[in-house]
Amino acid sequence: MLKIKNIDAVYGKIQILHRTSLHIREGEIVSLIGANGAGKTTLLNVISGLHPLKSGGVLFLGREIQGMQPDRIVGMGLIQVPESDKIFAPLTVLENLELGAYLRRLDRDALKTEIEKVHALFPILRDRGGRAAGTLSGGERQMLALGRALMGKPKLLMLDEPSLGLAPAIVSEMFRIIQSLNKMGTTILLVEQNAREALRISNRAYVMETGRIILTGAGAELLNNEEVKRAFLGNDYKEKWER
Numbered sequence: 001m002l003k004i005k006n007i008d009a010v011y012g013k014i015q016i017l018h019r020t021s022l023h024i025r026e027g028e029i030v031s032l033i034g035a036n037g038a039g040k041t042t043l044l045n046v047i048s049g050l051h052p053l054k055s056g057g058v059l060f061l062g063r064e065i066q067g068m069q070p071d072r073i074v075g076m077g078l079i080q081v082p083e084s085d086k087i088f089a090p091l092t093v094l095e096n097l098e099l100g101a102y103l104r105r106l107d108r109d110a111l112k113t114e115i116e117k118v119h120a121l122f123p124i125l126r127d128r129g130g131r132a133a134g135t136l137s138g139g140e141r142q143m144l145a146l147g148r149a150l151m152g153k154p155k156l157l158m159l160d161e162p163s164l165g166l167a168p169a170i171v172s173e174m175f176r177i178i179q180s181l182n183k184m185g186t187t188i189l190l191v192e193q194n195a196r197e198a199l200r201i202s203n204r205a206y207v208m209e210t211g212r213i214i215l216t217g218a219g220a221e222l223l224n225n226e227e228v229k230r231a232f233l234g235n236d237y238k239e240k241w242e243r
Helices: 040-048 070-075 093-100 108-121 123-127 138-150 168-183 195-201 219-223 226-233 235-242
Strands: 002-011 014-024 029-033 055-060 078-081 156-160 187-191 204-209 212-218
Touching: 002 040, 014 029, 014 040, 014 055, 014 212, 029 040, 029 168, 029 195, 040 055, 040 070, 040 078, 040 156, 040 187, 070 078, 078 138, 093 108, 093 138, 108 123, 108 138, 108 168, 123 138, 138 156, 138 168, 168 187, 168 195, 195 219, 195 226, 204 219, 204 226, 212 219, 219 226
Parallel strands: 029 187, 029 204, 078 156, 156 187
Antiparallel strands: 002 014, 002 055, 204 212
16 A cells, blocks of 8 residues: 655755665554654655655555645545644634545535544544634544544554653553554554554554664564563663653
């Protein structure tokens, strides 16, 4: 479904991605884990058309998409939920959801049907529909960001740190929702600081370090990998993410 081939990307004179390659098959949950500054978000932004690549290629559904405008990529069904619940704070919760379907040009009845699907996943958003999005709690804002992305009917959903800053109980609910979306047919690329939970629900995973993929394997395999345990699942995992 998605194939990244030897991507190089820079910020100014600093190279962030170094011949990075990965692939995602339809129906999978694939996680990308690594410390802060590893290049994970840059890779998502390159895929989404938000950051230019220096060299390499990005194929989605067999079509090269590097150099495409982000709205065209979204229209193809490849949608990113950025880190830190980037919502339209002055708009209402309902207006945020409606904007998520902007490219689909739905009529009023179809739009209402799609909103009801989001409400079924996130009932709290129905209750908060008329409130300004900026007044929501952190967990509610993250649910809104995800719900808005679902309004675009993604074939591949890229999630950037969906559990960041959430209370433990809400983190568990977020991972449950991610699994539910996958079972409903959405392929998922998950960038996540909670490596243990990410690997637990993933079919496959990649480990990134300083802009390079250094390890790949099944989620369960990496969950039991001693190198991964030391770096991301043990005591130094906590220290790595607090720095």
